[in-house]
Amino acid sequence: MYYYNFNGATLVSLIPLEGLGPEAEPSNSWRLFAAVPGDPVLGRASFKVTHLGQLTGAGHGLEALDASRLAQVQVDERIARAVEDGRVTAVNISRPGWEKLVKWSPSSGKKRVNIVAIGDVGSTLLTGLKLLGGDVISSIGICDLSEQITARWEFEMGQINLPWDYNVFPEVEVISQENLFDCDMFVFVASKGIPPVGSQVKDVRMAQFEANAGIVKHYAKLAREKDFQGLWCAVSDPVDPLAKTAYLESNKDGNGAWDGQGLRPEQVQGFGLGVMNARAAYFARRDPRLASFLTEGRSYGPHGTGLWVANSIQNYDEEISRELTQLTVTANLKMREIGFKPYVAPALSSGALSLLLTLRGAWHCGSVFLDGVYMGVKNRYTPAGVETELLPHIPDQLFGHIREAAEHLKTIL
Template sequence: MFYYYEKDQKILASERNDLPYAQGKPIPGAPIYYLVEGDPVLGRGSFKVNHPGQLKAPHGLEVLDASRLPEFPLDATLSAALEAGQLTAVNTGQVGWESVLSAAPSAGKKRLNILAIGDVGSTLLTGLKLLGGGVLSSIGICDVSDQVTARWEFEMGQINLPWDYNAFPDVEVVPVEKLFDCDVFVFVASRGIPPVGSKVKDVRMAQFETNAAIVKQYAKMARAANFQGLWCAVSDPVDPLAKTAYLESNKDENGNWDGRGLRPEQVQGFGLGVMNARAAYYAKRDEKLSSFLTEGRSFGPHGTGLWIANSIDCYDEEISRELTQKTVTANLWMRELGFKPYVAPALSSGALSILLTLRGEWHCGSVFLDGVFMGVKNRYTPAGVETELLPRIPDQLFGHIQEAAEELKRVL
């Protein structure tokens, strides 16, 4: 049996009949927030429900696979809300969970700020400038070098269509103290990228310690600014840095967890897009791998632990392993040519995926699942982050997804 409550003019639902809220009466067509229990740190915050079993098992990887979810019959009211896409699960174990009830997406175009305009940042900026007119009102740029930002503001200001001078978002320099005066913050800062020709095998993880220190600094700033927008992690290693931003923003000045920073659903890692695109590159050039183009999926981090599935319905372990290996090592092949592999990541993982996110469309990115930021197909909706629900993930493939999560847990 389910009980309904009202709080902040929103309808809550629960199996518990002893919650300290006024009795509520569901309104047909109105959103419902279902209260679930969960770890205050490693549990999911809130998300769109697309299967009843996700209310019984809301935090683990099984939310991706309908066949692994428990049965959980809903009453007519909850069933109708789920069918209408208006059922949101909220983890009451998290400090300040009530803020989800009033967190409405801002209407209209978004203001986006980018930190660090190096190789990746400038390429990402160019993509957003050319393609973001429909969703971005402006793009702010910030860098340790005033010369760099002056250059790119000048360059971007001269990109226009003839006679339609407002088709593209304006680009302006923003000071660091106004970096979080925006709807979307894109973290592209990085230190210590191994040079071309180095013998480092895992180029991405080699940057973790130095880049995590930078993330910590800006996560504290986001906390101080009470930032309510989306934090996009683009720097390597993407997925651990996304988790770093979430964790560090929720610690007080003494390093103690207080949960007063970014909610996990406010952070997303943008590294899977290029891995998915690299898999498609190889699949287009080898008939044996071509099933990926119509049936495939990508799961896991931007690097070690990634797994490319050639197909969900006709999964082949060996074909998937070959495609995964090609995808994971594509960046090393580019380095062997003598170039840093940054253009495709900046566009496929960065600009294109971020714009899909802001449009509410399906994309590849890392969301908080099972205590880590896991790369999956997902989208943002008015009811929260929605992860793709597959009817059945083959056991071998699901095992690889679990291994990826465990690898990420070992990192952070």
């Protein structure tokens, strides 16, 4: 192992690195940084190391989810123990500006959350954050094209309180677009051109992509201009391609050329898998054949086509998983058949509840940057970076579906 004291931090590498000065004894700091290779655009900028095999650069791909697909790497006891203790952050040294990452650390205390677009989804999400987020949210800013809408929801939210204990819930205030990125968490809920109930559009989510991508570009560039260092959250459909749009567009200069000076991949997350996981649980609770999902199951992939629900990690069954996946993917169409837009469960399960779990550093369902796309997996934010669940072994058939989901997302963007 090779150690360098770099920018006041300990940087470790499997191979010698040029331009970082002479090797040095590692400091006694709590956190260690591991220099890993990776694509400057489609690789992750940083992540929490959970397996020594990820030090080779394998942490950028889907193999990061499965310990049995990662190489065994020989390291000294210091690094092995640090990885075991969750104290190692991998840094992609091929990415522009990587040097800044060894000085970055998450802020403590309650967080400011700003939401753009307070329509059906936005207002429901806002209500959830207001009622449930007092432990992690300091205040909530709301912004919409309609001043009438924001005035209404500021007025409504201001009148939600417990008697004689008026500081339990976070305050809600109207903000301008200029102040949207004065926050720790930016939540994008804007949407344009949602197909009406009764339309013949089969893939409602993808029908929204072109229109919503244009809106995302605007807010991605605004985040770049403001040097936003918080979390950019995509909640609007199609969640996963919009998350990638935000990441890519924020890293383009005025001429449209990539320069890597915008949002880092881990600063963007898609919030769509939460409701898919909850829908799978809905069906699993009502059919004993599917019940294994409730204690052993997982959901992977995008919010829509490409999703795969595994009935069990320990006792994977392809046919049961296929049935549960089909029920989950088409649940939104069932709601449309009843005659309503399916927005309440997504706004709460994918939106408010998942956002709060994220702020608490808890495990949740969301799309993080893996294999060059935003892939829905079980993950959490830790002091050492984004951690994706590492399973001892993912069955070959299931891993094949995860890879198919990633390839499907690559065809979109």
